[in-house]
Amino acid sequence: MADVARVAGVSSQTVSRVSNGFPGVTEETRRQVLAAMRELGYRPNSAARALKRGEFRTLGVITFSLSTMGNIRTLEAIATSAAQQGYAVTLLPVAVPTQDEVNGAFSRLGELAVDAVIVIMEIHLLDAATVSLPPGVQVVVADSDAGDRYTVVDTDxxxxxxxxxxxxxxxxxxxxxxxxxxxxxxxxxxxxxxxxxxxxxxxxxxxxxxxxxxxxxxxxxxxxxxxxxxxxxxxxxxxxxxxxxxxxxxxxxxxxxxxxxxxxxxxxxxxxxxxxxxxxxxxxDFAEVGRLCVEGVLSKIRRPAQDAAGQGTTLVPTRLVLRSSTAPPPRGGAGRGGRGVRPR
Amino acid sequence: MADVARVAGVSSQTVSRVSNGFPGVTEETRRQVLAAMRELGYRPNSAARALKRGEFRTLGVITFSLSTMGNIRTLEAIATSAAQQGYAVTLLPVAVPTQDEVNGAFSRLGELAVDAVIVIMEIHLLDAATVSLPPGVQVVVADSDAGDRYTVVDTDxxxxxxxxxxxxxxxxxxxxxxxxxxxxxxxxxxxxxxxxxxxxxxxxxxxxxxxxxxxxxxxxxxxxxxxxxxxxxxxxxxxxxxxxxxxxxxxxxxxxxxxxxxxxxxxxxxxxxxxxxxxxxxxxDFAEVGRLCVEGVLSKIRRPAQDAAGQGTTLVPTRLVLRSSTAPPPRGGAGRGGRGVRPR
DNA sequence: CCAGTGGATGTTTACGTAAACATTAGCTAG
DNA sequence: CTAGCTAATGTTTACGTAAACATCCACTGG
CATH class of the missing domain: 3.40.50.2300 (Response regulator)
Structure with a gap:
């Protein structure tokens, strides 16, 4: 950054302002800085940035081996939504769904550069792992049902x-x-x-x-x-x-x-x-589940002091897709006499 | 870290040594430091660590929408292998496989906290994106065939x-x-x-x-x-x-x-x-492909100055799995007269 | 004509860590 | 008994960035 500043003939702070798109920089100056950046192949050091800002702009996703299509598509949606919000996604694979492995993932989490975690997992394995959850790391759980203790997003x-x-x-x-x-x-x-x-x-x-x-x-x-x-x-x-x-x-x-x-x-x-x-x-709608997970976790990050609150379950509606595998029962068969019967 | 040092009655440098498992620390001191860490819920700040060390211990994976099972299983293996080597994996989703999107992913890459990148992608879209590859970021390509320009790992x-x-x-x-x-x-x-x-x-x-x-x-x-x-x-x-x-x-x-x-x-x-x-x-053997991708990319990181070298393709052998869908041709049919014919 | 105002830019500092160097204490050998 | 060494620990510093504060300058209005 100092090099860029020198080449552009400005201070490093001005480079920082351009780099972050702040207002209050002359168009003229901005152009010079950008030119210097390109010339030197400058790219901001995200470690220093994270250190200074106190946040990583990264979400962690803990999931079992990406075995089911649902988890995969949820993960995909999470990655996409996160990218749109300027967040990266880090994967924390749990090879075997044992309590030990889950605990391990959560403790590794402690050293990881993430601001929050999304867990795609059946909840019962999460129970004992709770203790080792690093303080200050927000959690949202997908595909589960522990709305009383975590924020949950799930298909209805x-x-x-x-x-x-x-x-x-x-x-x-x-x-x-x-x-x-x-x-x-x-x-x-x-x-x-x-x-x-x-x-x-x-x-x-x-x-x-x-x-x-x-x-x-x-x-x-x-x-x-x-x-x-x-x-x-x-x-x-x-x-x-x-x-x-x-x-x-x-x-x-x-x-x-x-x-x-x-x-x-x-x-x-x-x-x-x-x-x-x-x-x-x-x-x-796995895409919606993923989107809501990201939204939920980001809102938690942005509004601090949500200890007791922030719980609850968000349900994503489903949709009946009619194709050719359903029809009225056979006439001579066990049907109740045709279509007319509609409960409710 | 300073707090931990104070509680343990040592210097912050000693805390650092314990935290990184360095030798030359008395067992007695180590215990005190660890106790202080637990008491204060200390966890190392990976941003500062990355800033100081100049590396992130993170690999980026660029892939198209996780549509095919092969990609997914490769990704999973990459995540697992990387974790074993102490590396995290960050996902860079490319929503639509267009040149623009790929370029976008590569430029976002520039600001991302990764030491190297593994690309799971057909190579032709990678061509024009080459220019925007940040210098110093190593690349390994899976499931492709550009061994002359990139290091490639692929199934045989x-x-x-x-x-x-x-x-x-x-x-x-x-x-x-x-x-x-x-x-x-x-x-x-x-x-x-x-x-x-x-x-x-x-x-x-x-x-x-x-x-x-x-x-x-x-x-x-x-x-x-x-x-x-x-x-x-x-x-x-x-x-x-x-x-x-x-x-x-x-x-x-x-x-x-x-x-x-x-x-x-x-x-x-x-x-x-x-x-x-x-x-x-x-x-x-997708697991092996993923493992080799990680291995390849890490060896590149560890041995610098591999500009022209480091290319080439690594092939992962396949295995014929015999089940019930194959048999000799029908006798009366077009077969060449039974089993005896074995070319080569 | 000058105080006042606001926009553009520069300077200082701290974020948390670990390398490099400095210091201390304990021990060995002559 | 002390010089010389080693192991253990402490002190200083820099990594790259951006917030906070400081400065400068051009222009406005009385």
Missing amino acids: QVGGARDAVRHLLDLGHDTVWHLAGPEDSFAAQRRANAWRTTLAEAGRGAPPLVRGDWSAESGYRAGLRLADQRECTAVFAANDQMALGLLRALHERGRKVPEDISVVGFDDIAEAASFLPPLTTIHQ | QVGGARDAVRHLLDLGHDTVWHLAGPEDSFAAQRRANAWRTTLAEAGRGAPPLVRGDWSAESGYRAGLRLADQRECTAVFAANDQMALGLLRALHERGRKVPEDISVVGFDDIAEAASFLPPLTTIHQ
Whole structure:
């Protein structure tokens, strides 16, 4: 910076002003400084800048191995939103989702140049790690449910599941089966609960819950079992990948979708539109989740002294995407006599 | 740090030594300092540290929207390897793969606290961006082919494609069809070239090339066309997703896999083992690619003055994973008379 | 014509750390 | 017993930047 100042024939402070776009610099002077910068290949030292300003303009993101598409797209949205706000994003990978690893990530965090942290993680592993959270580092949690202790941003799992079930009931199906995600996932839990509640609200009985593990393979295995349940005319799968396996199993067993069985998924992954048949599913707006995470964390940074406050959960609405995998139940079958039946 | 020094009754320099694990500090003193650190909740300021040391201990990763699974897994491996080496990873997302966006990312890079950059990107967009590369920032490129100008780490596309084709020829197929990726992808280009070369080496004619765009949907469309080519008994798909679409199309058209047609994919994505039938495919070691990227970039940082040197391409070997989608050609069909034929 | 005003620019300083150098104490060997 | 050495610790300084304050100058209005 001193060199630039010398070449431009000004003081280093003026260089700083130009560098930060401050007003109160003559156009003439500004041009000279910029020319000197280019000539010398000057680029501001962000370490010194951070030291002086007391902030890094960087957000940390803690996440498990980037295994699920949802996490990845959330991360992507976080990076994009952060960039727009002039913040960089630093990745803190947690290789194995064990308590030790999580604690390790949080303690590493202490030495890291971040102003705040966004956690994309099921909350139960976060519990014991709380203690080691460096003071002054704000946290927002995505894809979880601990609104009482952290600020949480999440997809409206309940609303999405309800929409899925109601759509099938509105089509005239007697009831809706559910292919759930793994028990240790809160998202799966919430979707399953909403499925049960919505059926109860409509006065329908809930068939036995079938459980998978999010994978297409598990959906396939579940599908083989469901195909034998002749009274089953509608299935709500907790994610699109399991729905894919389900479709394959049903096809293999000669159960036509949507003529014999309707299927609704959850997530709206890119491939869902290319399934056979194209999958009706619940669209999640991961981009919005990411954006809100960044917004939440930045507002925390900017308004200090939000200790007890700043908690609560922000829900991102979902959207039912109609494709070809849903239809009214077969006439001769278990349907309640056609379309007319619409609970609520 | 001064506070810690006061509480521990030592100088700040001693605190620094403890903080950095230097030798030459009495065990007694060390304990006192550590106790003071804990008591005050001290954590080193990485900005000041970076300013003093002249390095950030951070790597930047420039990548297009995290769309393909390969990029994601490479990124994950980079983050993990970097963490092991005491480096953090900062994400530089490029929303749209246009020249402007890439240039923008590179100029933002200038103000960013990174010591080196890993680019996961097709190289042609990197060309014009070269000029704005800040001096002193080392670059390694993954998944590309510009070994003459950058250090490149990539999967051995050629070897993988050759293994796929040879496997099918060894099974006795007359020739192998190829479902290629999009024209603007170098990876797709290299796989297609290797397919053609391997066939030529074996003295076989190359059937017309069928092109997709990496998506399952495009694989499905291509599959419908291939199903009508009765002489086609073996297909090498340039990635697993297209292979998935291909399998579905063939199944729909009543062409049995592997009895009528053998299919080999590329990538070995998680779902490949659950395809119907489980897919024989070329396994890519993305973790190794990521690790080598980090290693390469760190060695550049540590050994300065590698201007002209440090170029070249490192190839990561692939592995043929045998599953159930490949078999000898049908007897009555176009096969060359069974297994015996093994070129080379 | 001059005090007053405000815009443009310069000077000083501190941010937290660690390298380089300085000092002290304890010990060994002659 | 002391010079000479080493290990442990302390002191000074600079890293590059930007806030706070200081200065200068041109112009306005009475």
